[in-house]
Amino acid sequence: MRAAQxxxxxxxxxxxxxLRAWKQLALKRDGASLADFHAFSSNxxxxxxxxxxxxxxxEDHGAGLLSKEIRPDFQDRSRELWRRxxxxxxxxxxxxxxxTLRRKADAFERGPTGGEPWSAPTLDRGRRxxxxxxxxxxxxxxxxxxxxxxxxxxxxxFDDFALDPIVSGEERxxxxxxxxxxxxxxxxxxxxxxxxxxxxxRQEDRGKKEFxxxxxxxxxxxxxxxxxxxxxxxxxxGPYTIRPSTDANRGxxxxxxxxxxxxxxxxxxxxxxxxxxxxRLELRGGPxxxxxxxxxxxxxxxxxxxxxxxxxVEVPDFDRPELRPEGIFEITFDRPLPxxxxxxxxxx
Numbered sequence: 001m002r003a004a005q006x007x008x009x010x011x012x013x014x015x016x017x018x019l020r021a022w023k024q025l026a027l028k029r030d031g032a033s034l035a036d037f038h039a040f041s042s043n044x045x046x047x048x049x050x051x052x053x054x055x056x057x058x059e060d061h062g063a064g065l066l067s068k069e070i071r072p073d074f075q076d077r078s079r080e081l082w083r084r085x086x087x088x089x090x091x092x093x094x095x096x097x098x099x100t101l102r103r104k105a106d107a108f109e110r111g112p113t114g115g116e117p118w119s120a121p122t123l124d125r126g127r128r129x130x131x132x133x134x135x136x137x138x139x140x141x142x143x144x145x146x147x148x149x150x151x152x153x154x155x156x157x158f159d160d161f162a163l164d165p166i167v168s169g170e171e172r173x174x175x176x177x178x179x180x181x182x183x184x185x186x187x188x189x190x191x192x193x194x195x196x197x198x199x200x201x202r203q204e205d206r207g208k209k210e211f212x213x214x215x216x217x218x219x220x221x222x223x224x225x226x227x228x229x230x231x232x233x234x235x236x237x238g239p240y241t242i243r244p245s246t247d248a249n250r251g252x253x254x255x256x257x258x259x260x261x262x263x264x265x266x267x268x269x270x271x272x273x274x275x276x277x278x279x280r281l282e283l284r285g286g287p288x289x290x291x292x293x294x295x296x297x298x299x300x301x302x303x304x305x306x307x308x309x310x311x312x313v314e315v316p317d318f319d320r321p322e323l324r325p326e327g328i329f330e331i332t333f334d335r336p337l338p339x340x341x342x343x344x345x346x347x348x
Contacts, residue, residue, distance in 0.1 A: 007055070010025075063174045077157055080153065094139070095139070097340065105296050108296050111324060117136055118133070130317065131279075169181075186339065186340075194260075209257070220325075225317075230325040232272040238265075240256050299311065307332060
């Protein structure tokens with residue numbers, strides 16, 4: 001049987017040390033590969049064959065041995081990573097649970113009177129400005145640099161244990177990672193979003209990143225007013241202007257730098273009538289606050305593997321606060337924006 005010869009040739013060249021043998025398979029070294037190791041289970045032509053089922057048991061036994069032998073060393077190493085996360089990052093976006101994100105999204109939906117993370121709106125009557133503030137705590141820049149870039153704890157764990165096939169889900173039979181897979185997958189996705197790898201495998205700093213944003217022609221939600229009915233101009237995170245009366249139906253998008261620092265960022269709706277006013281949504285907090293806001297304000301599931309997000313932006317109305325002007329915006333990133341962690345963070 002050709003599959004038996006392939007499997008035998010593959011395992012014959014494997015190192016006696018389980019971790020080195022696994023890395024030969026995962027990294028396709030010394031003539032070994034996961035495809036050849038799974039010569040029985042991955043071949044659809046062998047399904048239903050009694051002999052293939054018997055030999056698949058040998059394959060499963062080998063995968064189980066690798067998992068069992070490597071797991072203790074992996075767990076010792078991974079504990080150091082999660083201790084580091086506990087010290088620097090826990091309960092700060094993105095190291096919050098999905099439940100925490102949903103709870104904060106509910107408060108965001110209720111608007112500036114809904115309590116934390118909102119602050120009470122402020123009015124500047126002389127300048128005719130109303131400001132609502134969202135405070136969104138995130139990782140600090142120092143924590144990001146240490147966890148994802150300067151410190152090699154995460155890269156070292158992935159490299160030393162050749163984790164990519166397991167964490168990505170490509171490899172299922174050999175699994176010494178267990179319940180940590182989803183957390184590690186999310187952590188790796190954030191690393192690659194913030195520090196995209198160069199082609200040669202080295203990582204570059206955050207550098208210049210941009211996203212595009214456009215106003216969609218969608219009616220306002222219950223108890224709210226379409227932003228274009230109250231404002232002739234919307235300034236997005238700086239001098240990037242959209243005019244609802246013309247740009248929404250034309251699909252005009254603006255390219256906006258993705259600024260990752262502690263400075264406030266804002267969306268301002270400007271009523272340009274004779275007695276006009278400005279309503280401002282101001283984001284405060286850590287350097288990832290805009291990314292936090294995107295997930296907090298999302299009104300539907302992201303598309304294109306997390307590259308395209310549809311978010312609701314509400315600004316205060318200086319003259320008639322009961323109207324709650326809002327716009328639905330589409331934000332597109334050049335790479336998938338990861339989500340929060342499945343079981344990290346406090347739900348208190």
